[in-house]
Amino acid sequence: MAAQPELLAPAGTPQAVIAAVxxxxxxxxxxxxxxNARRGAENFDDEALKTAVGYCHARGVRVxxxxxxxxxxxxxxxxxxxxxxxxxxxxxxxxxxxxxLAALCRACAPELPRxxxxxxxxxxxxxxxxxxxxxxxxxVLPRELTKSEIEHLRESTDLELEVFIHGAQCxxxxxxxxxxxxxxxxxxxxxxxxxxxxxxxxxxxxxxxxLSLRDLSLMDRLQEIAALxxxxxxxxxxxxxxEYVAAAVKAARNALNGDRDPELTAALEAVFSRxxxxxxxxxxxxxxxxxxxxxKEDVTAATGKVLSSLARIYxxxxxxxxxxxxxxxxxxxxPSLAAKAAGKTVFAAADVLPEPARTKPLTEDALRxxxxxxxxxxxxxxxxxxxxxxxxxxPASALNALRRDALEQLENALSSxxxxxxxxxxxFADGKIVFNTPEMENAQCFxxxxxxxxxxxxxxTAETKPKFHVYVENDHQIPTDLSNVExxxxxxxxxxxxxxxxxxxxxxxxISLPRGIFGKTEAVKAALRRAKAHGIHTALCFTLDxxxxxQNCDMEIHTGFSMNxxxxxxxxxxxxxxxKSITLSPELxxxxxxxxxxxxxxxxxxxxxxxxxxxxxxPVANVKRCSDCKGQSDLTDRLGVKFPVRCNFGxxxxxxxxxxxxxxxxxEFSSMDFFALSFTTETQAEADAVLxxxxxxxxxxxxxxxxLYYRGVE
Numbered sequence: 001m002a003a004q005p006e007l008l009a010p011a012g013t014p015q016a017v018i019a020a021v022x023x024x025x026x027x028x029x030x031x032x033x034x035x036n037a038r039r040g041a042e043n044f045d046d047e048a049l050k051t052a053v054g055y056c057h058a059r060g061v062r063v064x065x066x067x068x069x070x071x072x073x074x075x076x077x078x079x080x081x082x083x084x085x086x087x088x089x090x091x092x093x094x095x096x097x098x099x100x101l102a103a104l105c106r107a108c109a110p111e112l113p114r115x116x117x118x119x120x121x122x123x124x125x126x127x128x129x130x131x132x133x134x135x136x137x138x139x140v141l142p143r144e145l146t147k148s149e150i151e152h153l154r155e156s157t158d159l160e161l162e163v164f165i166h167g168a169q170c171x172x173x174x175x176x177x178x179x180x181x182x183x184x185x186x187x188x189x190x191x192x193x194x195x196x197x198x199x200x201x202x203x204x205x206x207x208x209x210x211l212s213l214r215d216l217s218l219m220d221r222l223q224e225i226a227a228l229x230x231x232x233x234x235x236x237x238x239x240x241x242x243e244y245v246a247a248a249v250k251a252a253r254n255a256l257n258g259d260r261d262p263e264l265t266a267a268l269e270a271v272f273s274r275x276x277x278x279x280x281x282x283x284x285x286x287x288x289x290x291x292x293x294x295x296k297e298d299v300t301a302a303t304g305k306v307l308s309s310l311a312r313i314y315x316x317x318x319x320x321x322x323x324x325x326x327x328x329x330x331x332x333x334x335p336s337l338a339a340k341a342a343g344k345t346v347f348a349a350a351d352v353l354p355e356p357a358r359t360k361p362l363t364e365d366a367l368r369x370x371x372x373x374x375x376x377x378x379x380x381x382x383x384x385x386x387x388x389x390x391x392x393x394x395p396a397s398a399l400n401a402l403r404r405d406a407l408e409q410l411e412n413a414l415s416s417x418x419x420x421x422x423x424x425x426x427x428f429a430d431g432k433i434v435f436n437t438p439e440m441e442n443a444q445c446f447x448x449x450x451x452x453x454x455x456x457x458x459x460x461t462a463e464t465k466p467k468f469h470v471y472v473e474n475d476h477q478i479p480t481d482l483s484n485v486e487x488x489x490x491x492x493x494x495x496x497x498x499x500x501x502x503x504x505x506x507x508x509x510x511i512s513l514p515r516g517i518f519g520k521t522e523a524v525k526a527a528l529r530r531a532k533a534h535g536i537h538t539a540l541c542f543t544l545d546x547x548x549x550x551q552n553c554d555m556e557i558h559t560g561f562s563m564n565x566x567x568x569x570x571x572x573x574x575x576x577x578x579x580k581s582i583t584l585s586p587e588l589x590x591x592x593x594x595x596x597x598x599x600x601x602x603x604x605x606x607x608x609x610x611x612x613x614x615x616x617x618x619p620v621a622n623v624k625r626c627s628d629c630k631g632q633s634d635l636t637d638r639l640g641v642k643f644p645v646r647c648n649f650g651x652x653x654x655x656x657x658x659x660x661x662x663x664x665x666x667x668e669f670s671s672m673d674f675f676a677l678s679f680t681t682e683t684q685a686e687a688d689a690v691l692x693x694x695x696x697x698x699x700x701x702x703x704x705x706x707x708l709y710y711r712g713v714e
Contacts, residue, residue, distance in 0.1 A: 004256055005226050005233045008064070008162065009249045012041030012238035017052045019242035020061075022314035023249035027062035028052075029095060031191075031238070032086075035079055036066040038238040039191035046085060053089045054415035059378040060321050060342060062092040068117040069191045070566035070585065071101045073595040077428045083109060090418035095140065097175065097189070100569025106135045107425040113137045115162065119175035119189065120544060121562075123149075124521050125156035126552055127545035132159050134573070140234065143169045143216060144616040146284040149519045151228050160231040165218045166248050167236025168274075169281075171197050171211045172613040173651075176515055176543075176562055179612040181587050182656055182705075187713035189564055189587060197613070198293070200638040203645075204623035210635060211619055211654070214292035217277035219265065222255040237272075243310035244271045250313050270306050273298055281616070288622045317375075322382035323410065325371050325403075329354055329362060331389045335398065337371075339406040341379065346409035350398045357393040364388055370399050377407050466666050466694065467674040469558075469581070469603060471512055471540065472687070473646065477679045479687045482506050484695055486674060487558065487581075489540045492527045492649065499534045510538030513546035515562055515614045516651030521549060523649075528553040538580075547577060561586050561605040561676065562614075571598045583676050586610055586660075589712040594671050601673035606662045607690055608678030609644060609655035610707065618652040620645050644681050655680055661704035663693040669709075 009020035011030040020028050030052060031043045044052055049065075056063050065086050071079050079101055086094070087109050094112055096102040097119035105114060115138040116122060116131045123142050131139055138160035141150065145163075154161060170177065170188075179196055181187040186194040202208035218225065222233065233256075235248045247268040254261050269276060275292025326338040335350040354362075364386045372381050469487040472478055475498040482488065487508040490498060494511065503509050511531045517524055528539065528550065539550035542560040550557045558581045565571060566585045574582055581601040584593060593604065618626075620633040631647040635654060644655040666675065677694065679687045693700070 005230055006062075007249065007252055007256070008232050008234045009245055010167075010235055010238040010240065011052070011245070012038060012043065012240070013242065014044070014048055014052060015242045016238075016240075016245045017055060019246040019314040020249050021056060021059055021320075022316070022318045023246040024253035024318070024320075025061060025249045027064060027092070027232075028056060029064040029066055029234075029238075031066040032082055035069050035071060035075075035082060035101075036191055038066070039069075041238045049085075050089050050417075053091055054417070057090070057418075058321075058411045058415035059318075060414075064093040064095055064115065065091045066095045066117075067101060067105070068095045068097040068119055070187075070189045070564055070587070071098050072588070072592050073567045074592070076101065076104065076567060076569065080104060080108060080426070084422045087112060087420040087422040088417070090420055093138070096136075097564070098566060098570060099134075099573045100567045100571070102134070102136070103573050104426055104569055108423050109420055110423075112420050115140060115160075117175075118142055118164070121173055121175040121515070122544050123173075123516075123518050124545040124549065125153055126521060126548035127543070128153060128157045128159055130544055130548040130551075130577075132157065138162055138231070140164075142173055144173060144281045144518065146519070147225075147228075147282050148284070150225070150230065150282075152519070154229045161229075162232035162234050163225060163230050164216060164236055165222060165225070165233045165252060167216060169213050169216045169236075171213055171615050171617070171619070173516060173615065175564065176614040177612065178586065178610055179654070181708060181713045182610060182612055185708065185711055185713050187587055189566075189585075190713055192714045201619070201635045201643070202637075203620040203633065203635055206636065206638075208622070209293045210291065210622050211613070212274065212293050213290055213617070214274050214276060214278040215272070216279070216281075218279055218282055219251050219255045221279065221282065222252060223258065226256065240272060241307075242314065243307045244268070246313040247271060247310045267306055267310055270303075271310060286617045290617055291622060317378055319374060319378060319380035321378050321380070321414070323374070323379040323407070324383040324385075325381060325406075326385045326387075327367060327371065328387045329367070329389065329392060329394060330387065331392065335394060335402060337402045337406045339410045341410055342414055344410060344413040346406055346413055348402050348405040348409065350394075350402050352395070352398050354389075354392040354394045357391050360393075361391045362388060362394060367399070370396065371403055373400075373403070374407060378411065379407055468691070468694065469583075469674050469676045470687075470691075471560075471608075471676065471678045473648075473680045477682060477684055477687050478502060479684065479691050481688060481691060483691075485691070487538070487540075490536075492524070494531070496534060499536065503535060508538050509536055510540050510556075510558065511536050512540045512560075513542065513550065514649040514651065515542045515546075515611075515653075516616060516649065517543075517545050517549070518616065518650065520650060521545075524549055525553055528555060547574075547579070551577070556580055559583060562611070565596075566592075568595070568597045571596060571600075571602070575599055581674065587708050587713050590668060590709050592712075593669070593709070603672050603674035603676050604662075604669060604709070605660060605707070606666070606669070606675035606677060607660060607694065608676075609657075609659045609680050610678075611653045612643070612656055613652075613654040615652050615654070616650070618645075618647055619654070620647075620652070646680060656705070658703050658705045660707040661700040662706065662709070663690075664697050664699045665706070666694070666697065 006026045009025035011017040011028040097117040116136040118140040140162040180193045186192040197211040201211040203210045280290040323341040489510045489512045539555040541547045542562040586605045634642045
């Protein structure tokens with residue numbers, strides 16, 4: 001029989017670690033004070049992290065550390081110092097989002113397993129195969145997958161898979177959300193999402209919450225999911241209190257064991273939910289029943305009585321580590337006890353000698369019964385061997401002290417640090433990243449060792465004509481004047497005559513791949529075959545899934561803004577994947593953009609309504625039929641501001657209310673090789689006007705935003 005999946009619990013505080021372990025978690029995931037996607041949690045400083053790792057390891061529980069945020073060039077040295085400390089404490093795995101940081105972790109700590117965060121948005125078998133090539137051993141899957149899609153991924157890879165089974169779920173696919181960043185400069189990709197989507201965004205009458213989903217719960221389906229062969233079940237909730245963590249872990253453990261506890265399920269819903277729970281994505285039943293908010297009754301349900309009852313789940317130590325005892329009680333020798341667990345053996349000796357028994361001598365059964373009393377420790381006795389001479393007596397207090405001494409030594413031995421080797425494989429100087437060992441190129445799938453090549457291609461100047469990469473949502477938006485346009489990217493469903501009209505007017509005609517692919521990989525591949533039949537051999541890729549699919553279809557690859565390229569190391573990873581141009585993250589500041597080095601052309605999202613969300617559950621469908629909407633609608637926030645919504649290829653995108661405009665600021669971005677202009681709601685005439693403004697440096701005349709290039713994100 002296959003082993004049960006790992007039960008992975010959240011821990012935002014030291015108290016939550018204890019709650020998770022005592023409730024039955026096999027592993028916990030937690031973050032340091034920096035570089036983790038829940039920076040608003042209490043998290044763990046150096047000393048607290050050391051204590052947490054020791055506590056967990058003494059009880060046979062693994063510790064996964066979250067380094068799952070985007071990291072700038074200036075932050076990379078500090079991130080690797082954090083990694084050095086994590087290695088010194090002997091943590092069990094890293095959870096990573098940033099491609100560059102992950103590659104550097106692989107260089108410096110090759111023995112430490114790397115898990116691809118759900119923030120990497122990987123949702124296809126092609127993408128998971130690419131993760132394996134990049135050195136990851138586990139993929140944390142998106143919450144939006146259906147049962148059949150999870151099953152397909154399991155059948156297509158031997159990479160470990162981790163699935164969310166309980167907790168909050170965002171409206172947006174993880175790693176593809178820019179709403180909090182654009183509206184409040186608090187980035188979800190940097191661990192400080194302000195959750196503006198939980199506010200009123202209405203597709204109909206004012207006051208609706210059409211971007212707020214209910215919390216996920218698959219507690220009734222765990223045995224079914226386990227049968228699929230998934231290796232890890234993940235509970236969300238590092239911002240939640242210990243009682244929630246304990247209740248979720250206990251409920252999951254019961255469910256895996258086939259035990260139903262309606263009272264615990266009700267208590268779990270009471271302690272935190274949004275209008276109850278949903279399993280809509282897993283069941284492939286998306287729709288309005290998946291939406292919910294935190295109601296007044298949801299808040300008041302978590303009474304002190306409920307919390308007190310849940311606290312009892314973890315008020316006592318849980319015996320979870322089997323120990324073997326070897327006891328010797330012999331004449332004229334101090335009694336001794338050897339204790340063995342998890343590969344460690346310790347010895348304890350009494351400070352008294354056994355005496356001849358006056359009435360009732362010791363028996364093996366009596367000694368075995370006393371040794372069983374391990375209460376208050378993480379141990380339970382699995383085996384006992386006793387060497388006992390006849391006719392002896394020993395005070396119960398002496399045997400109890402012997403047992404306590406041995407178990408205390410054993411707990412200390414199991415919690416002792418088992419450091420992981422950290423190699424100074426990279427160093428940082430003058431804003432450049434350099435490998436110290438020549439073999440790193442093959443080991444890491446990328447190299448930054450040639451300092452001369454890092455000098456960057458000739459930047460544009462204020463006098464250089466800017467080069468544009470243009471994306472259009474539909475063929476009717478293709479500008480009439482394509483001067484200065486290097487690359488023109490058509491939609492997946494392009495019209496054949498459009499290719500003939502433009503292929504001799506620009507350097508490169510490409511096809512844009514969707515950010516949300518999920519179970520439609522074959523449809524994307526069919527579209528790429530069609531594109532190649534019409535002379536298109538270039539793909540614009542916004543995710544690792546798209547990169548992998550384009551690679552497998554032998555397309556030239558260029559990457560878009562939502563690859564979340566935040567540093568020079570990430571650039572180098574993509575360079576080694578033979579990417580020909582890279583659009584950098586729209587969350588970078590002008591100063592940060594100038595730091596990033598590249599051997600291939602770099603650009604920025606310079607015009608357009610930045611997609612704030614990619615969602616698999618259309619918010620407009622809550623009030624309109626698709627036949628009425630025809631894939632084009634909008635949401636209205638509590639201030640009356642409208643946000644366009646476009647549906648395509650099974651997903652919806654929510655766009656910013658105003659376009660980014662930099663037409664009069666291009667000279668300040670002269671270190672960039674190209675400027676990406678994205679047309680979504682614009683007509684052809686409006687697209688023509690935008691291009692002309694960017695050619696001439698005209699100031700914007702309509703409402704606009706400068707994005708985050710000047711204000712940055714937290």
